[in-house]
Amino acid sequence: MLDSIGTILPQSLKFLLSQLSKEVQAELEEIRVREERPLEVCFAGRYAFISEQGLLVQDEQKAYKPGRSDCLGLLEMLTNHSLYTFEEQLKRGFITIAGGHRVGLAGRTILENGKVKQIRDVSSFNIRIARAVTGVGKPILPFLFDPKALSIHHSLVLSPPQQGKTTLIRDLARMISNGEWGHGQAGIRGKGVKVGVIDERSELAACVKGIPRFDLxxxxxxxxxxxxxxxxMMMIRSLSPEVLVVDEIGRPEDADAIHEAMHAGIRVLATAHAGSLDDARRRPVLKELIAEGMFARFVVLGRRSAREAPFQIFDAAGQSVHAAFAARMESS
Incomplete structure (x- = not known):
């Protein structure tokens, strides 16, 4: 893990993180750097602070507290010593680095015409570790498969932040592209189809000079x-995808583009922030899409433990599809 993010870390933070056990390093999900507040990590679904000796502790009084020099050093390395070059990303509150890792930022905002122009005095950083988990989509894809089309149903993955939405659709994109529909004994077979991924935050594919570093x-x-x-819209016009994959929809323009794709005969796999299907219905843009019956499948990811990621899958009417699938499996 440190090999992939080490280039952005000041030496002080890099040293502390290097003292963690290999097991913890391998399971790191977030590194929270807050100026003059405890250094915190999330790993395997658990949280802990890091002491000045690089030990995991629960007592915040024993934790290392990054200073101004730590935060300035981290920001300088994140932006390659050129804040101007990263002005657009800073305005949106995050910077994506090589490997698909996203660093969220908080600090004092500068407004222009009521909108955020930039963030200054950055004092909080959330380094979110991106990693591919091959096979995580295997138990879910059969529920999304449309045997008539030899493709997927229009599907929306829902969960609160940090519950694995991006990791899941990354693997689903790989499987759909490969034609790994799964459960051949149940009659679910198909070929790989053309997949178009819109990676606004450079997290899904972790492209370097346009070339994906994750297997999609x-x-x-x-x-x-x-x-x-x-x-x-660019994908629809120029690359003739059969499936479009897009992360974290929620704006009116996203809904307009989804309408265009679906009416053009392209299947859509998207994610959105929501704790449940009912929560999604309370979000204005999602409410409209759901009410129109645009999605035939909803995958709701539950709060995961260290080793499990529970999920539920519903059809357009909000009915669970688990029972029907289980019955089909038993009769095959």
Whole structure:
């Protein structure tokens, strides 16, 4: 893990993190750096502070507290010593680094015409570790498969932040591109289809100079660093995808582009922040899409433990599809 993010860390923080056990390092999910407040990590679904000796502790009084020099050093290395170059990302509150790792930022905002122009005096950083988990989509994809189309149903993955939405759709994109529909004994077979990924935050594919560093399958094209709505339309016009994959929808323009894709005969796999299907219905844009019956499948990810990621899958009417699938499996 430190090999992939070590280049952005000041030496003081890099040393402390290097003292963690290999097991903890391998399971790191977040590193929270807050100026003059305890250094915190999340690993395997658990949280702990790090002491000045690099030990995991629960007592915040024993934790290392990053100073101004730590935060300035981290920001300088994040932006390659050029804040101006990263002005657009800073305005949106995050910077994505090589490997697909996203660093969230908080501090004092500068407004212009009522909108955030930039963030100054950055004092909080959330380094979110991106990693591919091959096979995580295997138990879910059969529920999304449309045997008539030899593709997927229009599907929306829902969960609160940090419950694995991006990791899941990354693996689903790979499997769809490969044609790994699963459960051949149940009659679910298909070929790989053309997948278009709109990777606005450079997390799904972790492209370097336009080339994905995560495995998204052999028939996948990636629009990297492009706003979701615009990217979807560009894909539709020029790359003839059969499935579009897009992360974290929620704006009106996202809904407009999804309408265009679906009416063009393209299947859509998207994610959104919501704790449940009912929560999604309370979000204005999602409410409209759900009411119109645009999605035939909803995957709701539960609060995961260290080793498990529970999920539920519903159809357009909000009915669970687990029972029907289980019955089909038993009769095959």
């Amino acid at each position: 399958g052999p028939r996948t094209d990636v629009m990297d660093g492009c706003p979701k709505a615009e990217g979807m």
